[in-house]
Amino acid sequence: MKILDADKLPDLAAVLAAAGYRVVAPVRDGAQVRMAEWKPGLAIDAGPIPANSVKEFLFPRCEVIARYSLDGDSFAPQPAPVDAPKTAVLAVRPCDAAAMVALDKVFNWEYRDDAWNARREATTLVALVCAAADDECFCTSVGGAPDARLGADAVLRCADGASKFILEALGEKGQALLAAAAGVLADGDARPDPPASVPVRFDSKAVTDWCGENFESPLWRDLGLACLGCGSCAYACPVCHCFDIQDEGTRSEAVRLRNWDTCGLALFTQHSGGHNPRPDQAARWRQRVMHKFRYFVERFGGLACTGCGRCARLCPARLAISQVCREIDEARKAAAK
Amino acid sequence: MTIAIYQSAMMNIVLARDEAPDVRTLRLQFADEADRVRFFQKYRVGMFGLYGVPGAGESAFCVASPPTRTGYVECTFRRTGRVTAAIRDREVGQAVTFRGPYGNSFPIESWKGRAIVFIAGGIGLPPIRSVIWNVLDRPGDFGPVTIVYGARTVADLVYKDELADWGARPDVKLVTAVDPGGETPDWKGQVGFVPFVLDHAAPPGAGAVALVCGPPIMIKFTLPVLLKLGFAPKDVYTTLENRMKCGVGQCGRCNVGSTYVCRDGPVFTLDQLRHMPAADM
Amino acid sequence: MSTSEAIRADAARLLAEGRAKLVIGYRARGPHRAPAFVSDPAGVDVLIYDNLCKQNLAVYLRKPEVRSRGPVAVVAPPAVMRSLVVLAAESQLTEATVLAVGPDAYHGVLDLAGAAALLKEKYADLAPSPELLEALAKLDAMSPQERARFWTDQFAKCTRCYACRAACPLCYCARCIVEKNVPQWISTAAAQHGNFAWQIIRAFHQAGRCTLCGACEAACPQGIPLMLLNLALSEEVAKQFGEKPGYDPAAKPVIGSWKPDDDQGFVR
Structure with a gap:
C-alpha cells in the first residue's frame, strides 16, 4: 500500500513537477479553493470542493483551432498546434472524473476531436475520495458516489483519521504517476477513512421519464422567472461542453477560436435574421434540464450531470438543478398515486 | 498536431452573381485537387458546408450545386451579419475557407x-x-x-x-x-x-x-x-437551418431535442419533425 | 409581528387588491435564500426576510417575463431601493411598489417617492464594509506595476459568463457592447486582452451609477473582487462631483450631464 502523509500533497506535486508533469491541484485563492496549475510554494487545500471543475484543463475556455496569416485580401493557413502538456491532476473529485468520461463520448461520437483526445491522453486524473460533502452535493442521485472510480487513473483516499492518504493506481497512467512519485510515497498500512455520506435526493430515471412527457410544463416558466440568464452554471459544470467558434485577428494574422458558450445565454440560438427558437429563459432552462437528463441519455446512454452541485453553489439566484429534479420526482410520484 | 476536424480547404471564387438584394451566389473551386476529390466522394444533395473568411468567421449554408457537376461548389447566401458580409465582400479571384460536406442528404x-x-x-x-x-x-x-x-x-x-x-x-x-x-x-x-x-x-x-x-x-x-x-x-x-458553429456534432448549438441538426439533419421528413420538440426549431 | 410575517401580510393585501400582480421577494431553499415570485395571495407563505437575503431583486424588473405580469411589488432592502431610484432617474421605470425592509425595521409598502424619502432619512450613510475599505486602501498603496499584476491575475480567472452583468439591476442594455460584433469591439475569448476590456468597460459603465450593492461580486463564480473596482470609481465620482447615486429619482446622471463648475483639470 502506498502511503503519503496528509500534509505532503505539495511534496507529491513537487516530485511530479520535477518528473515533467504540469500539476493541477486545488489551491486557495481568496475566499475560494480552485483547481489551478500548481507552482512551488503553493499550499494544496484538498478539503473544500473546488469552485471550478477540472474541465478547463482538458477543454480550455478558449483555444485556437485554426490560424491564418493575412496579406491584404489574401490569406494562408498556418500551423495551429494543439497544446497538450503531460498533466497530473491531483485531488480531482470523483464527480469531475466521471464527467470526463461523459465528455469523451461527445468529442468522439462521430468526428474525433484531436485536441480533446490528446489532452485526455496526456492527463492523469488522481481522484480524491470525498471525505465530506455539502448540501448541494448529489452524486448519488445521478449514478455516482463519493468514492466512485469512473474516469480516474489513480485514487487518493484519506486514512487514519485524515492523517494520511492512500494512493492507489487504477491503470497504466496511474502506475506511471506512482512510479514518478515513488520518492515521496512510503510503503505501509493505513485504515481508510469512510467516504462522505451523500443522501439520494431524487430518482434520475423518473426525471428522464418525466422530461419525455413534459416539454410543455409550468415548471419551465417558474424557473425562467428566477433565472438571470448568465453562464455561471454551465461554465462551472464539468459536463457542459457547448462552444462557440469566433474569428479574431489583426491586419497580419487571424485566429479561429473555440470559446465556451452556453444554452443559458440569449444569443446562443439567435439566428442572424432575428428569429430565436429559444426566446426566453424558460425555454433555456428547459433545454438545460432536458439536455442533461433526457437528450444526453437518448444520445449517449448516460446523464450529462454528475452531481457536483457547482451550478447551485454558484448560481446568483441560488437555483439548484437537484431541487428541480427532486420536485419533478415528487410530482411524478404524487401523480402516480 | 492540429485539430483535423477544423482544418478548412482553400477555395477560389471563380464566379460571383447577385441574385437579389443582399443575396449572392459564389462559384468556388478547390485550390487543392485532393480536397476536390475528397469532397465529391462524400457530397450528396442536401449536405452543407462551413464557408469562412479568416478574421471574420465561418457561416453554415447549403451546397447549392449538384454532385453531378464535379468541377465546383456553389453557394447562395444572404448578407445578414459579420461573416456573410465578409464573404460577400470577397471578389472573383480571391479565396474563402471551406469545410464539409456535412450532414445527411435527400434520399x-x-x-x-x-x-x-x-x-x-x-x-x-x-x-x-x-x-x-x-x-x-x-x-x-x-x-x-x-x-x-x-x-x-x-x-x-x-x-x-x-x-x-x-x-x-x-x-x-x-x-x-x-x-x-x-x-x-x-x-x-x-x-x-x-x-x-x-x-x-x-x-x-x-x-x-x-x-x-x-x-x-x-x-x-x-x-x-x-x-x-x-x-x-x-x-x-x-x-432545417438552425444556427451552427462546428458542423461536427459537438458545439451543441443546433440541437433540437436529442437531434443534432448538423449530423442527423439538416434533411428531415415531416414524419420525423412530428417527433421533435417543435418549439426548439 | 416579525418582518417576514409583515411582508406576507402586505404582499397578500397588494395581490388581493390588485395593486400588484406579482410580488418578488425571498424564500428559503435549505440554508440558502432564493428569489420568490408570488402571484396568488394564498402563496405568500413562502416569503421570508432575514439577514441572509442578499440578492438584489431589482434586477428582475428588466426581465420581459416579469414586466409582462403587470404591476410588480418588490421586497426591498435599502440596496434594492437605491437601485430602483437609479432606474427611475435613468427613465427605466416611472413608479415602483416596494415592501421596504431595513436591517433594523420593516417600513411597510412605499412608492418610489416614499422609498427615496426613507433612504434619505434613514439610510443616507450606508458605508462600505471595513474589509472592503481596507482592501481598497491596500490596492491604492501598491505601485502601478503591482496593481497591474493584481488585476492581471484576477481578470485571468474571468470565464466571460457575464454573471456580473446578469446580476446587476443597472446592466439593462438590450444588447451589451460585448455582444456587438460589427465591428467586434471586444475580444470574445476568455483571455487576457478581452477580459481586461470587458472588466474595465463593465466598471466604467457603472461609474456614477453603481450603488455598491455587491450583486456583481456575489454573482461572480470565479471570485473576482469586482467591488474594489466599483468602490474605487464610486469614490472618484463622489470626490469629483459630490454625487451619490440612488437617492434622488430626478437626479441627472453624473456621466451623462454637465455643469459649468465641473472640474476640467483633466483637459490639457
Missing part, C-alpha cells in the same frame, strides 16, 4: 420513377436547387417535376435565369409567385403566398415526393396543404 435514389414537387420560398430555393439540378441532370430516372417558388417581391426571386430555363423545359412544371404587393407591372407569374399558390397548382400527392424549404411561417402553412393534396408525411422533406 433521392429512393425516389426513382416518382413525381417530385419542389416548394420553396425566398432564400429557401438554394438548398433544393441542388436537388432540382441533380434530378434534371439524370433524365429518365425520375417522374414529372413540379416547382412552386415564391418570394416577397419580384426582386427577391433568386436564380432568375434558371427559373426562365426551368419554365421553358417540357419536363418541368414551374409555378412562380410573389406576395401580394410584390409584383411589378410586367410580372407574368402568380400573386399570392406559397401555400395558397400550391393549393391552386394542386400537384397530385399520392405516391409523390415533396421538398419544402423556406421561412418557418411558410413551412408551417404549407405542410397542411401537402397533406390535403395526399402527400404522405414520410414523403415530405424539408431542411
Whole structure:
C-alpha cells in the first residue's frame, strides 16, 4: 500500500513537477479553493470542493483551432498546434472524473476531436475520495458516489483519521504517476477513512421519464422567472461542453477560436435574421434540464450531470438543478398515486 | 498536431452573381485537387458546408450545386451579419475557407420513377436547387417535376435565369409567385403566398415526393396543404437551418431535442419533425 | 409581528387588491435564500426576510417575463431601493411598489417617492464594509506595476459568463457592447486582452451609477473582487462631483450631464 502523509500533497506535486508533469491541484485563492496549475510554494487545500471543475484543463475556455496569416485580401493557413502538456491532476473529485468520461463520448461520437483526445491522453486524473460533502452535493442521485472510480487513473483516499492518504493506481497512467512519485510515497498500512455520506435526493430515471412527457410544463416558466440568464452554471459544470467558434485577428494574422458558450445565454440560438427558437429563459432552462437528463441519455446512454452541485453553489439566484429534479420526482410520484 | 476536424480547404471564387438584394451566389473551386476529390466522394444533395473568411468567421449554408457537376461548389447566401458580409465582400479571384460536406442528404435514389414537387420560398430555393439540378441532370430516372417558388417581391426571386430555363423545359412544371404587393407591372407569374399558390397548382400527392424549404411561417402553412393534396408525411422533406458553429456534432448549438441538426439533419421528413420538440426549431 | 410575517401580510393585501400582480421577494431553499415570485395571495407563505437575503431583486424588473405580469411589488432592502431610484432617474421605470425592509425595521409598502424619502432619512450613510475599505486602501498603496499584476491575475480567472452583468439591476442594455460584433469591439475569448476590456468597460459603465450593492461580486463564480473596482470609481465620482447615486429619482446622471463648475483639470 502506498502511503503519503496528509500534509505532503505539495511534496507529491513537487516530485511530479520535477518528473515533467504540469500539476493541477486545488489551491486557495481568496475566499475560494480552485483547481489551478500548481507552482512551488503553493499550499494544496484538498478539503473544500473546488469552485471550478477540472474541465478547463482538458477543454480550455478558449483555444485556437485554426490560424491564418493575412496579406491584404489574401490569406494562408498556418500551423495551429494543439497544446497538450503531460498533466497530473491531483485531488480531482470523483464527480469531475466521471464527467470526463461523459465528455469523451461527445468529442468522439462521430468526428474525433484531436485536441480533446490528446489532452485526455496526456492527463492523469488522481481522484480524491470525498471525505465530506455539502448540501448541494448529489452524486448519488445521478449514478455516482463519493468514492466512485469512473474516469480516474489513480485514487487518493484519506486514512487514519485524515492523517494520511492512500494512493492507489487504477491503470497504466496511474502506475506511471506512482512510479514518478515513488520518492515521496512510503510503503505501509493505513485504515481508510469512510467516504462522505451523500443522501439520494431524487430518482434520475423518473426525471428522464418525466422530461419525455413534459416539454410543455409550468415548471419551465417558474424557473425562467428566477433565472438571470448568465453562464455561471454551465461554465462551472464539468459536463457542459457547448462552444462557440469566433474569428479574431489583426491586419497580419487571424485566429479561429473555440470559446465556451452556453444554452443559458440569449444569443446562443439567435439566428442572424432575428428569429430565436429559444426566446426566453424558460425555454433555456428547459433545454438545460432536458439536455442533461433526457437528450444526453437518448444520445449517449448516460446523464450529462454528475452531481457536483457547482451550478447551485454558484448560481446568483441560488437555483439548484437537484431541487428541480427532486420536485419533478415528487410530482411524478404524487401523480402516480 | 492540429485539430483535423477544423482544418478548412482553400477555395477560389471563380464566379460571383447577385441574385437579389443582399443575396449572392459564389462559384468556388478547390485550390487543392485532393480536397476536390475528397469532397465529391462524400457530397450528396442536401449536405452543407462551413464557408469562412479568416478574421471574420465561418457561416453554415447549403451546397447549392449538384454532385453531378464535379468541377465546383456553389453557394447562395444572404448578407445578414459579420461573416456573410465578409464573404460577400470577397471578389472573383480571391479565396474563402471551406469545410464539409456535412450532414445527411435527400434520399433521392429512393425516389426513382416518382413525381417530385419542389416548394420553396425566398432564400429557401438554394438548398433544393441542388436537388432540382441533380434530378434534371439524370433524365429518365425520375417522374414529372413540379416547382412552386415564391418570394416577397419580384426582386427577391433568386436564380432568375434558371427559373426562365426551368419554365421553358417540357419536363418541368414551374409555378412562380410573389406576395401580394410584390409584383411589378410586367410580372407574368402568380400573386399570392406559397401555400395558397400550391393549393391552386394542386400537384397530385399520392405516391409523390415533396421538398419544402423556406421561412418557418411558410413551412408551417404549407405542410397542411401537402397533406390535403395526399402527400404522405414520410414523403415530405424539408431542411432545417438552425444556427451552427462546428458542423461536427459537438458545439451543441443546433440541437433540437436529442437531434443534432448538423449530423442527423439538416434533411428531415415531416414524419420525423412530428417527433421533435417543435418549439426548439 | 416579525418582518417576514409583515411582508406576507402586505404582499397578500397588494395581490388581493390588485395593486400588484406579482410580488418578488425571498424564500428559503435549505440554508440558502432564493428569489420568490408570488402571484396568488394564498402563496405568500413562502416569503421570508432575514439577514441572509442578499440578492438584489431589482434586477428582475428588466426581465420581459416579469414586466409582462403587470404591476410588480418588490421586497426591498435599502440596496434594492437605491437601485430602483437609479432606474427611475435613468427613465427605466416611472413608479415602483416596494415592501421596504431595513436591517433594523420593516417600513411597510412605499412608492418610489416614499422609498427615496426613507433612504434619505434613514439610510443616507450606508458605508462600505471595513474589509472592503481596507482592501481598497491596500490596492491604492501598491505601485502601478503591482496593481497591474493584481488585476492581471484576477481578470485571468474571468470565464466571460457575464454573471456580473446578469446580476446587476443597472446592466439593462438590450444588447451589451460585448455582444456587438460589427465591428467586434471586444475580444470574445476568455483571455487576457478581452477580459481586461470587458472588466474595465463593465466598471466604467457603472461609474456614477453603481450603488455598491455587491450583486456583481456575489454573482461572480470565479471570485473576482469586482467591488474594489466599483468602490474605487464610486469614490472618484463622489470626490469629483459630490454625487451619490440612488437617492434622488430626478437626479441627472453624473456621466451623462454637465455643469459649468465641473472640474476640467483633466483637459490639457
